Amino acid sequence: MPNLLELLTGRKPASAGQAKQRLQFVLQTDRTNLTPKMLADLKDELMQVISRYVEIDPDTVNISMTHEGREHRLVADIPLKATHR
Amino acid sequence: MTAKVVTISSGKGGVGKTTTTANLAVALASQGQKVTCIDADIGLRNLDVVMGLENRIVYDLVEVVEGRCRVRQAMIRDKRLPELYLIPSAQTRDKNSVSPSDMIALCDELRPEMDWILIDCPAGIERGFRNAIAPADLVLVVTNPEVSSVRDADRIIGLVEAEEKGPAQLIINRLNPALVKRGDMLTAEDVLELLAIELIGVIPEDENVVISTNRGQPVTLDGKNRAAVAFHNIARRLRGEKVPFMNLEEKDGFFDRFARLFRTGGSNA
Ligand SMILES: Nc1ncnc2c1ncn2[C@@H]1O[C@H](COP(=O)(O)OP(=O)(O)OP(=O)(O)O)[C@@H](O)[C@H]1O
Numbered sequence A: 001m002p003n004l005l006e007l008l009t010g011r012k013p014a015s016a017g018q019a020k021q022r023l024q025f026v027l028q029t030d031r032t033n034l035t036p037k038m039l040a041d042l043k044d045e046l047m048q049v050i051s052r053y054v055e056i057d058p059d060t061v062n063i064s065m066t067h068e069g070r071e072h073r074l075v076a077d078i079p080l081k082a083t084h085r
Numbered sequence B: 001m002t003a004k005v006v007t008i009s010s011g012k013g014g015v016g017k018t019t020t021t022a023n024l025a026v027a028l029a030s031q032g033q034k035v036t037c038i039d040a041d042i043g044l045r046n047l048d049v050v051m052g053l054e055n056r057i058v059y060d061l062v063e064v065v066e067g068r069c070r071v072r073q074a075m076i077r078d079k080r081l082p083e084l085y086l087i088p089s090a091q092t093r094d095k096n097s098v099s100p101s102d103m104i105a106l107c108d109e110l111r112p113e114m115d116w117i118l119i120d121c122p123a124g125i126e127r128g129f130r131n132a133i134a135p136a137d138l139v140l141v142v143t144n145p146e147v148s149s150v151r152d153a154d155r156i157i158g159l160v161e162a163e164e165k166g167p168a169q170l171i172i173n174r175l176n177p178a179l180v181k182r183g184d185m186l187t188a189e190d191v192l193e194l195l196a197i198e199l200i201g202v203i204p205e206d207e208n209v210v211i212s213t214n215r216g217q218p219v220t221l222d223g224k225n226r227a228a229v230a231f232h233n234i235a236r237r238l239r240g241e242k243v244p245f246m247n248l249e250e251k252d253g254f255f256d257r258f259a260r261l262f263r264t265g266g267s268n269a
C-alpha cells in the first residue's frame, strides 16, 4: 500500500529502513544459528516438556529473542494456569 | 619504541581495505610516526599500486618468511614521507606459503623499530585472514553501508572475537551523504547499531579516492578533501586523540525532514 507521500510524489518509500530491518533479522540468525523454523520447533518441544509438569495455555506462551549489543538471549515467558479447581 | 600492529579486514571484498591501509599509513607517517605496512593478500597484490610503489619491488613477503632475504631488504621506503615502508605481497604464490606464526615472527622483528605496523588483510575468512590477524594488537573492520558488506563484517567481528583479537573497531567507508539524506542508504548510526562495536571513523564516498588511486598517490598525501580529513582523523584516534566525528550529513531543508518523517513512518508500518 503506498502511503500519502508516495501518492503525492509518485516515489517509492526509501529503502534504508528495509535494509536495516532485513539486516537485523539476518544478523540475529547468523549469530545464533537459530532460524525462525528452529525457534518455532523449539517452542513446540519446550511446551510439550513443560506441560508434563504444569498446566499451561499454549496461546499465552511467548518465546522470543532479545539482544544487548552483540549478545543474544532467548526469553521465555510462560504464564501458568491457576490450579485451584 | 614498540609498534602497535593493526590489521585492516572486512570479510567482503572490494569495500576499501587496501585504500584504508594505504591512507592510514600515509596519515600516520605524515603525523611523524614510523610506519610499515604489509600486504598480506598473497596472490592478489595491490597495496603496492595503490601506494604508487609498484616499480620499486625487489623482494616480497614470501621471500622474507622463507628466509631468502632480510626483512630490511624487502621494505620499500616511500620517499614522499620520512618513515613509511611497504612490504609487498607475492603475486605468484598461494596463501599457504605464509603461516600465522610467520606473520607473528615478522612483526616481532619489526616492532622495536616502528610505531605502527599496518596489515592489509585479504577478503574472506580463510588462511589469508588468519595470517593477517595472528600478529594483530587491534583489528579494524571496514564496511560499506549496504547489506552484504555489513553482514560479512558481522561475521568477521565474531571471528575476531573468537580468536581473542577483539573487540574489533569499525570503519564505515563510502558513505554517500546524498543517498543517506534521501533515505536510500543506511546511516552510520544504523550500521553501528547493527554491528554493536566501537566506531573509529566514517569515510565518505569521494571521487578523489578514485583519482588519487589512478595516480598512485593516496588521497591523504596532499588532500584537503573530506576523505583525506577522515583518514587523518582515524590516524589521530589510533594515536589516542579524541577527535570529534565530522558531520557528513548535508543540511536538511524543512521539506526533507518532513518527507523523511513520512517515509520512515510508512516503512515501519
Ligand atoms: N571512500 C571511497 N570513495 C570512492 N571510492 C572508493 C572509496 N574507498 C574505496 N574506493 C574504491 O573502491 C575500490 C575497492 O577498494 P579497495 O581495493 O581498497 O578494496 P579492498 O577491500 O582492498 O578490495 P579487495 O577485497 O579486493 O582486496 C577501489 O576502486 C577504490 O578506489
Ligand SMILES: [Mg+2]
Pocket: B017, B018, B019, B041, B046, B120
Ligand atoms: Mg585489497
